[in-house]
Amino acid sequence: MNQTEVEQYALATLPSLYQYLKLPSISAQNQGITETADWLINQFSKLGAKRVEKWHDQGGNPIVFAEFEGQVDRTVLFYNHYDVQPPEPVAEWQTDPFEPTVRDGKLFARGTCDDKGELMSRLTLIKYFQEHGGLPVNLKFFVEGEEEIGSPHVDQSVIAHATDLAADVCIWEGGGKDEEENFQVTCGLKGIVSFDLHVQTAAVDLHSSLASYADNAAWRLVQALASLRGADNRVRVAGFYDTIESLGETGQKAVARLTFNDAEVKRNYGLRRPFVYADPKSELINGTTMSINGLSAGYEGNGVKTIIPKEAHAKLDCRLVPDQEPEDIVKLIRNQLDRNGFEDVNVEFLLGERAFRTDLDSPFVQLNMTIAQEVYGKAHTKLVPNMAGGGPAKQFVDSLNVPIVMVGTHYAGSHPHSPNENIRLADYAKGTYFLGLLLTRYAR
Amino acid sequence: MNQTEVEQYALATLPSLYQYLKLPSISAQNQGITETADWLINQFSKLGAKRVEKWHDQGGNPIVFAEFEGQVDRTVLFYNHYDVQPPEPVAEWQTDPFEPTVRDGKLFARGTCDDKGELMSRLTLIKYFQEHGGLPVNLKFFVEGEEEIGSPHVDQSVIAHATDLAADVCIWEGGGKDEEENFQVTCGLKGIVSFDLHVQTAAVDLHSSLASYADNAAWRLVQALASLRGADNRVRVAGFYDTIESLGETGQKAVARLTFNDAEVKRNYGLRRPFVYADPKSELINGTTMSINGLSAGYEGNGVKTIIPKEAHAKLDCRLVPDQEPEDIVKLIRNQLDRNGFEDVNVEFLLGERAFRTDLDSPFVQLNMTIAQEVYGKAHTKLVPNMAGGGPAKQFVDSLNVPIVMVGTHYAGSHPHSPNENIRLADYAKGTYFLGLLLTRYAR
Structure with missing residues (x-):
C-alpha cells in the first residue's frame, strides 16, 4: 500500500461523502433518522455489499447492517453510529453545523468527529480496495442510530443477531490523537x-x-x-x-507511558480546585x-x-x-x-x-500497535487500556467473543458534542491509510 | 365593662368594617396599597384621631400613623399591617377571598387572621369607648404595608419617628388560641x-x-x-x-405549662421522620x-x-x-x-x-396574664415567652424601650397565608372584650 496514494485518494473522494454530514440525524430530536439510514443503505449497496439490511426487529431507530466479502476469510466488524448530538447552541458555530466546510485544513460539521467522519473513512477505503484488487478481508458494519441517546436497543440487537455479526475482531468508533499528538490504540470503555x-x-x-x-x-x-x-x-x-480487575503488567506499563498535562487540563476547563485524586492518569484508566x-x-x-x-x-x-x-x-x-x-x-x-477491556496482550491489539508505530512513529503511539467514557460495547464482547479496539481520526481539538466540531484533513487521510494497512496486514 | 355588651357591640359593628377585607392589599403583587392606606386614614379621621399621617419618608409602601388621646396619660402603641398574602391558590377557597363571608360562625376572607381582623377589633373598640365615656388611655397606631414582604422599611421608620411613636407599652399583631383552645399571651419573636x-x-x-x-x-x-x-x-x-440568653425561671415555668401534641403535629403535616430534637416545646421557644x-x-x-x-x-x-x-x-x-x-x-x-423577648416578669405582661385568666380561665391561659416565627419588632424595643405583647383573635384553624383564612366570630368578640378590659385596667 502506498501511503501517499491512499491519503490523496481519501482527500479526493471526501467531498463525495459530504451528503452524510449534511443529513441532520439528531436522535434526541427524532430528526433525519430514516433518510440517513436510507442514505447508508444506498451507499453500502453501491459499494457492492453482499448483504445490506435495515434491522427494526428490536425496536428503536433502524440499525444498518452491511457485509462485504474479502480475499481472505477473516472478518472485521465495524461499530459506528449514524446519529449525532443536537447542534445547539447554534449561534456558537462559525459555519452551519450541517454544511461541511473546510477551513485551515480542518473539516467542520456536526458529526465529523463523533462519528460520521470515521465511517466515511471506512467507506472510502472499501472503494479504494475495490479499485485496487479487492478487499483483503471480510467486513461487516453495524451502524446504529441511537448512540447519542444511550443505545437502548443495541444489547438486544446484538443478542438477536449474534450469528449475522459473527466476526474475528471488532473496530469500534472513536480513537485518534491525544493533547500531545500521540496516536492512541484504545482497548476498552468504562x-x-x-x-x-x-x-x-x-x-x-x-x-x-x-x-x-x-x-x-x-x-x-x-x-x-x-x-x-x-x-x-x-x-x-x-x-x-x-x-x-487488575490492569495487569501490560496495562500498568501502558498507563506509565501515558501523558497527562495537569496545567493544560486545569486551564482548559477552568478548574478551581485541586485534583480530587493524586494520580489522574491511573484514575482515568482504572479508577x-x-x-x-x-x-x-x-x-x-x-x-x-x-x-x-x-x-x-x-x-x-x-x-x-x-x-x-x-x-x-x-x-x-x-x-x-x-x-x-x-x-x-x-x-x-x-x-x-458495563465496562470492558480487551486483553492488551491479544494478537489483534499487538498488530494495531505495530502498525500504529509504523505509521505514527513509536514515540507517538500509545496503548490506552480503556477510555474514561463509555459505550455499548460489552454485549459485543459477550455475544461475539471478539477483541475490540478503537483507532480513529479525531484529535484533541475536535470538540465532539460541542459547537465547531471538526477533524483535521491530515488526520483523516493518515487515519484512512492506517486502517487500510491494518486490514491488509490482518489478511496475512 | 360589661362583657356581653362589648361582645355584642363588636359583632354588630363588624359588617361596617368589611370594606377593609374587600380591599386586595397584596404587597407582593403591588396591588391595592394606596386605596387601603387611604381607607385607613379615613377611618382613623372619622374616629376623631388627634393626628393621622401617611409616612412616606423612608420609602416603600406608606405607613399609616394615628394617635388618639385618652383620659389617663399612658400610651399604648399598636403594631399592625394592612397588607396581606396573595390569595393563591384561589381555586381552593370555598368563597371569594376578598368577599367576607360568614359560615358556621366563622368569618372567611384573606386577612381576617393575618391581620386585618385584629385591627378591625381595635377600631371597633375605639368607637365603643368613645360612645361609653372616652378612651381610657392614649393610643397610637403604626400600620405598615410591607409586612408580607419582609418589612424592609420598618426599622428605619421606627428610628426616624421614635418621638412620634413614644409609648409606654406596645401590643403587637398576632396572638390567639393554640390547638387546645388555650389563650396565649406571647411576649417575643424569634x-x-x-x-x-x-x-x-x-x-x-x-x-x-x-x-x-x-x-x-x-x-x-x-x-x-x-x-x-x-x-x-x-x-x-x-x-x-x-x-x-437563658429563659429564666418564669420562662422555664411557662414552657413547662405549654402543650405540644406530637401525634397531632405529625398528622397535620404528614411528617415521616422522627422529631429532630427530643423536646420540641423547649426548642420552639428557645431553640x-x-x-x-x-x-x-x-x-x-x-x-x-x-x-x-x-x-x-x-x-x-x-x-x-x-x-x-x-x-x-x-x-x-x-x-x-x-x-x-x-x-x-x-x-x-x-x-x-433580630429576636426579642419582653421581660416575662414585667408589670404589663403580668397585667395581660391576669386579665386573660379572668376572661379565658386560668387553666386555658398560657404565657408564651416567644413565638417560633419572626417579625420586625426588635427596633421598637430598641428605639422605644417598650414591653411588647401579642394578644389576638385567631385560633389553630385560622389558616394564615393559606386558602380559607378565617377567624371565629366568638373569638373576635371575646378578644375585643379582652382588649377593652386590658386598656381599662391599664389606665388604673
Missing part, C-alpha cells in the same frame, strides 16, 4: 450506572420556624450523600471497589467515580423563601471499570444507605452500561 | 438570618468521565453543608449557641435552627445527564433567639467553613431580623 436519590420528609413544604422539630428533606439528602463519600473523595460503600450530576430541593429562586422542603432529589452516576456490574453497584449503595441509617432515602436505578 | 451558599469548581459543566480528577461543585456543597450539622442535628459552628430552604446544582430534569456541575447553590435560614445577632451568625458560619477547609464556598447574607 461502564456507567446512573441513579437517582429521593427523600421525602413531609406531605407539604413547612414554614421554617417548624425546624424546631420537623426534619428537612434537603438536610436528609445532604447527610445521606455525605455518608457515601469520604474526605479523601473515595466512595464509602462496602464492596464498591472489591470486584475491580471509579461517583458524581453528583444534579441536586434539587425546595426554593431555588432569588431572594428568600423560608421553607423546609418536603422532598429532595439528587442525580448521580458512577463510572465503572471491569468487573463492576452496574446493577450490583446500585445494590451496594442501597445497602450502605441502610447501614448508615438512611432507609428512607430511595435509590432508583436509571441505566447501566 | 429572629432569623437568611443566607446563600455558593460554590464554583470549574468554568463549565464537565463530562462526568472527568470525575477521575475534576472536583464537583455539588459534592463540594454537600460536604460543606454536612460539616455544619452533626448527626444529632445540632449546628456545628463554633460560637453559634454561645450568646443565647435555634439551621434549615436548608433550597438546593440547586447541575441537571435537575428527568432521565440522565452525566455531568459534573460547575456550580452549586444552597439557600438557608437560621431561626434565632435572644441574643443571637443575624450578622454575627453569618460571620461565625463563614469562619467555621474556613476552619473546615471550605474557603471556596461563598456565603452571602440575604436578610436578618
